[in-house]
Amino acid sequence: xxxxxxxxxxxxxxxxxxxxxxxxxxxxxxxxxxxxxxxxxxxxxxxxxxxxxxxxxxxxxxxxxxxxxxxxxxxxxxxxxxxxxxxxxxxxxxxxxxxxxxxxxxxxxxxxxxxxxxxxxxxxxxxxxxxxxx
Amino acid sequence: xxxxxxxxxxxxxxxxxxxxxxxxxxxxxxxxxxxxxxxxxxxxxxxxxxxxxxxxxxxxxxxxxxxxxxxxxxxxxxxxxxxxxxxxxxxxxxxxxxxxxxxxxxxxxxxxxxxxxxxxxxxxxxxxxxxxxxxxxxxxxxxxxxxxxxxxxxxxxxxxxxxxxxxxxxxxxxxxxxxxxxxxxxxxxxxxxxxxxxxxxxxxxxxxxxxxxxxxxxxxxxxxxxxxxxxxxxxxxxxxxxxxxxxxxxxxxxxxxxxxxxxxxxxxxxxxxxxxxxxxxxxxxxxxxxxxxxxxxxxxxxxxxxxxxxxxxxxxxxxxxxxxxxxxxxxxxxxxxxxxxxxxxxxxxxxxxxxxxxxxxxxxxxxxxxxxxxxxxxxxxxxxxxxxxxxxxxxxxxxxxxxxxxxxxxxxxxxxxxxxxxxxxxxxxxxxxxxxxxxxxxxxxxxxxxxxxxxxxxxxxxxxxxxxxxxxxxxxxxxxxxxxxxxxxxxxxxxxxxxxxxxxxxxxxxxxxxxxxxxxxxxxxxxxxxxxxxxxxxxxxxxxxxxxxxxxxxxxxxxxxxxxxxxxxxxxxxxxxxxxxxxxxxxxxxxxxxxxxxxxxxxxxxxxxxxxxxxxxxxxxxxxxxxx
Numbered sequence: 001x002x003x004x005x006x007x008x009x010x011x012x013x014x015x016x017x018x019x020x021x022x023x024x025x026x027x028x029x030x031x032x033x034x035x036x037x038x039x040x041x042x043x044x045x046x047x048x049x050x051x052x053x054x055x056x057x058x059x060x061x062x063x064x065x066x067x068x069x070x071x072x073x074x075x076x077x078x079x080x081x082x083x084x085x086x087x088x089x090x091x092x093x094x095x096x097x098x099x100x101x102x103x104x105x106x107x108x109x110x111x112x113x114x115x116x117x118x119x120x121x122x123x124x125x126x127x128x129x130x131x132x133x134x
Numbered sequence: 135x136x137x138x139x140x141x142x143x144x145x146x147x148x149x150x151x152x153x154x155x156x157x158x159x160x161x162x163x164x165x166x167x168x169x170x171x172x173x174x175x176x177x178x179x180x181x182x183x184x185x186x187x188x189x190x191x192x193x194x195x196x197x198x199x200x201x202x203x204x205x206x207x208x209x210x211x212x213x214x215x216x217x218x219x220x221x222x223x224x225x226x227x228x229x230x231x232x233x234x235x236x237x238x239x240x241x242x243x244x245x246x247x248x249x250x251x252x253x254x255x256x257x258x259x260x261x262x263x264x265x266x267x268x269x270x271x272x273x274x275x276x277x278x279x280x281x282x283x284x285x286x287x288x289x290x291x292x293x294x295x296x297x298x299x300x301x302x303x304x305x306x307x308x309x310x311x312x313x314x315x316x317x318x319x320x321x322x323x324x325x326x327x328x329x330x331x332x333x334x335x336x337x338x339x340x341x342x343x344x345x346x347x348x349x350x351x352x353x354x355x356x357x358x359x360x361x362x363x364x365x366x367x368x369x370x371x372x373x374x375x376x377x378x379x380x381x382x383x384x385x386x387x388x389x390x391x392x393x394x395x396x397x398x399x400x401x402x403x404x405x406x407x408x409x410x411x412x413x414x415x416x417x418x419x420x421x422x423x424x425x426x427x428x429x430x431x432x433x434x435x436x437x438x439x440x441x442x443x444x445x446x447x448x449x450x451x452x453x454x455x456x457x458x459x460x461x462x463x464x465x466x467x468x469x470x471x472x473x474x475x476x477x478x479x480x481x482x483x484x485x486x487x488x489x490x491x492x493x494x495x496x497x498x499x500x501x502x503x504x505x506x507x508x509x510x511x512x513x514x515x516x517x518x519x520x521x522x523x524x525x526x527x528x529x530x531x532x533x534x535x536x537x538x539x540x541x542x543x544x545x546x547x548x549x550x551x552x553x554x555x556x557x558x559x560x561x562x563x564x565x566x567x568x569x570x571x572x573x574x575x576x577x578x579x580x581x582x583x584x585x586x587x588x589x590x591x592x593x594x595x596x597x598x599x600x601x602x603x604x605x606x607x608x609x610x611x612x613x614x615x616x617x618x619x620x621x622x623x624x625x626x627x628x629x630x631x632x633x634x635x636x637x638x639x640x641x642x643x644x645x646x647x648x649x650x651x652x653x654x655x656x657x658x659x660x661x662x663x664x665x666x667x668x669x670x671x672x673x674x675x676x677x678x679x680x681x682x683x684x685x686x687x688x689x690x691x692x693x694x695x696x697x698x699x700x701x702x703x704x705x706x707x708x709x710x711x712x713x714x715x716x717x718x719x720x721x722x723x724x725x726x727x728x729x730x731x732x733x734x735x736x737x738x739x740x741x742x743x744x745x746x747x748x749x750x751x752x753x754x755x756x757x758x759x760x761x762x
Contacts, residue, residue, distance in 0.1 A: 016556045016579050020563065066548060074701070097551035100544045120555040120562075 005031040005059050005133050011043045011075065012036075012064035012095070017119070021062065024123055030130040031060070039067045040075030051082050057090050059133050062121075065096040065103060072096070076110050093117055093129055158259035162241075164191055166215075166251050177257045180237060182229035199226040199234060207239065214243045215250045224264060236264035287385040291319060291368075293342065293378045298322060307364065307387055309356035327353035327361060341370055342378045351388065363392040415491070415512030418498075421468070423447040426507055435491070435514040437484035448510075453480035453488065460493070467497050468505060478515070490519040546594055553587035593722045600651070600729040607648040608734065610757040613688060614639040616649075617677055620656035624664070631664050633673035643679045643686045645754035651730040658723045659750055663692040668745065686754045693747040699740070706740060 008031035012018050022034050035058070037043035043061075050057060065072035072094060079092070094107045097119040107116045114132070117125055154160070160177025164170070171189040178187055181197055195211070198204040203225040210221040220242035226234050241255030281288060287304030291297070296318050305312055308325050315321055319338075326334050330352035341348035348368040353361050368383025409416050415432035417425055424447050433440055436451065449457060456479040463475040474496040481489045492513040500506045557580060564576045617637055621628070628635060645652075660675070667673035674693045679686060697706060707728040724738075731738050735755050742748035 014552060014556065016560065016583055019579070020559055066552075070701075096548075097555050098544065098548045099551065100548070102544070119552065120559040 004029065005130055006056070007031065007033040007035065007058040007060075008130075009035050009037065009043065009058045009061045011038075011040060011061065011067070011072070013038050013067045014064070017064075017121075021121060021126075024126055028123070028127065030126065040070030040072060040078075042069075044070065044075055044078045047079065047082060059091065060129065061090060061092045062095045062117075062129075063092055065094060065098055073106065076112065080110065080112060091129075091133055095119060095121055160257040162189075162194075162255060162257055164194075164253040166253065173257075180229075180235065180257060180259045181227065182231050182233065197227045197229075199228050203227075211241070211253070214241065214253070218243055218245050218250070221255075224260060235259060236261040281384075285387050289322075289368075289383055289385065291381040291383075293380060304385060307362070307385055308354060309358060309360070325354045325356075327355055329353070338381070341368060341381065344370070344372075344376070344378075348381070348383060362387055362389045364388065415510075415514065417510045417512065419448060419495075419508040419510050421505060421507065423449050431514075432512055435483075435489055435512065435516075436481055442484070451481045453482065456480050464495065464508075467495065467508070473497060488516075489514060490516045542597070549590045549594070550587065553583050553590060556583045557587070593726070596726060597729060600726065600733050607650075608646045609649055610644055611647045611649055611652055612641065613643045613645055613679055613686065613754075614641050616647075616652050616656060617688075620653060620660055623657060624660050627661065627664050631667055631673050633664055633667065633675060636674075636676045639677060639679040639688070640681075642759060643681060643688075644757045644759045645686050646757045647734050647736075647754060648730070651734060655727045655730055655752065658727050659690045659752075662723060663690060663694060663748075666748075667692065667694040681756065684756050686756045688752040688754065689749060690752075691747065691749040696742045696744045696746050696748050697740070698744050699742050707738065 008025060010018060010021055012021075018036055018038075022036060025031050025034050035046075037046070040063075047057065063072050063075065070078075076092070090112065091114045092110070092112050093115050094103075094113055095117045096103065099118065104116050107113045115129075117129075154174075155176055158176060158180065160180055161174040162177050163172045165172075169191060171191055171194060173181070173183075173187075173189050175185065178185060181187075183189075195204065195208060198207045206223065207225060210223060213219050214221055220240070222238070222240045224236060224238050227237055228234055236259075238258040238260045239255065240257075241253055243250045244252040244254070280286070281301070281303055285303060285307065287307045288301045289304055290299040292299075298317055298319050298321060300308075300315065305315070310325070323331060323335060334350065334352045337346070337348060337350050340346040348366065348370070351363060351365050354364055355361055365386045365388045366383060368381045370378050371380040371382065372378050409427075409429050412429060413431055415435055416429045417432050418427040420426050425444050428440055428443050430440075433443060436443065438446070449461075452460060456477075459477060460479055463472070463477065466472050467475060474494060476492065476494045479491060479493055481491060483489050492515050494511040494513075496509045496511075498506045498509055560576055560580045560583060564573060564580070567573050567576060614637065617639055621635060621637065663675045664673060671693060676689075676691045678689045678691075680689075681687075699706070707724050728738050731752060731754075737753040739751045739753075740748060741751075
């Protein structure tokens, strides 16, 4: 059996998406832990807390762009400001239903963003994402 | 009284001696038989030798100034002795004290038996007379040279005998030959231009009568037909009883001067005409910046009368941001670094608005090369600049609209896609799912996704409606009434939140609005204020209005949760943007509100502090109150 990812974060405000994505990850046993955040603000606060406590960051983050309170872009801006203490790199995947070229270009500007996935997120895409980490 | 002849010989000699003394005439004699020389007292005086001086022939000759004078006297004496010819000449001697003196030397030879035996003659001091004559000759020569050079003709008219004498220059001026000139005043008159003849004759008469000095101008016609302008001046000589004897005067050809003046006058007239009537603003500006002269065009552009403008300097009416550049270039002009300059600048019109001009400034110099004043050409380009600015604004609006459209297209695609992707995902799962209760659950989700899609389409449609609905739906609306109606509509929510609502809107505040939009806006602001109220305090909402010129500002001030404007300021009125974790937050209300108010020519702004509350300000166009 292949090595499993320790922790995956899904940051999105779409309940249907969240339900099915977490369900798939669980059923495919791709990650030991799955944490869900409904907006960027919740997620960034948690990351800061982890950093302060000196604990480990998640290995994969699936990030939506259009969210209330703090959107995906603002989250990324804040995220890159957190000094990295982990040896392992955090892989951020932008998962959005926006097909605007502008959004794709903007995602490329962030080194931390590993790829841009257009919704709907398929099982195959999920498997690929996790395979990269392992 | 006795006659000179009756006088005794001694007496006669004494008198002669006196006469000779007064005339400074001395006598001399050389006896050639013994070479004895005799000089009279006057002769000795002229030579400035003492009375006991004993002259000899050689010394006598050596008194003559060395060079041509001494050679001349030697030659004359020689000729006299050889041929018996007497001499009478004027020469310079050098006296014993070194003075040079002009003398008239006369001499003759007495010949006996064909042999010269005696030389004798007189010796006269003519120094004063000679020198005066030389001076006079020099002056005459100078005068002749000057009159020739200046083409000044001199004439002399003997009034009594009607004799008119012209010098050479006169003949040249009139183009006449001496032989063709009859020498009477009519000869002059016949050369005068017919139009000037009568006046000129009259002026001569006046001068002769002593009523007016002869100082005039007239035209003459030369034999070749050429017309020249003559300036004439004369003085009248009179006898002791005041009768005119002579008129002596000059003529001077002033044709060139006259023509130049005429040309100058014409060019001044045409320049003045051009200056006055030019559609280009023109001004003469002094070195101190004061206007010397301005034309109508400048006045029209700047809105001042000529008199008002003359009281101002160009600095007074130049836009402060353009003054430095203008002054710097002007300084370069003054320093001689440039001859002219051209800039675009702004003046203030008398009414206060800006006038855009293209200014060209050229320096005008005095004869000595120093700067006299400036010529400014002022082309009013306000309409061009305004057209450019209008164009620019139109471009900006178009670009903004394009940007909005693109943004809108993105929003539409994103929001439709977020629902459709969910639906396709759900259908995918539905196909795979065997468990019927799970299938039921998926079906529920599908329904919710489909509802969401429907709702989004409705919202988008509303937005499109706002954007396309024209201003013709604008009506005059009483604000306070609209606010009260909106408040009544959400009475249930107010009761549920136990909120306190203060409405303090003047009944005079009447605005232009689309009633449906206004209702929607007010309802949205009411519900927002209540929805995002703080659970920790009694919700307070205060609605006030104030008038500002032609606008009415309506204020919604609450004490609710507030919004972090530093973070969300730019997105608060964006589509599908939400800032609270609230189940009903959809991010469409404020977006629609903003679109609606802007469609009515108004504006919305917000001030807020987190957990302190928010104040929304709506800006409307004020309408005239309808009297009932």
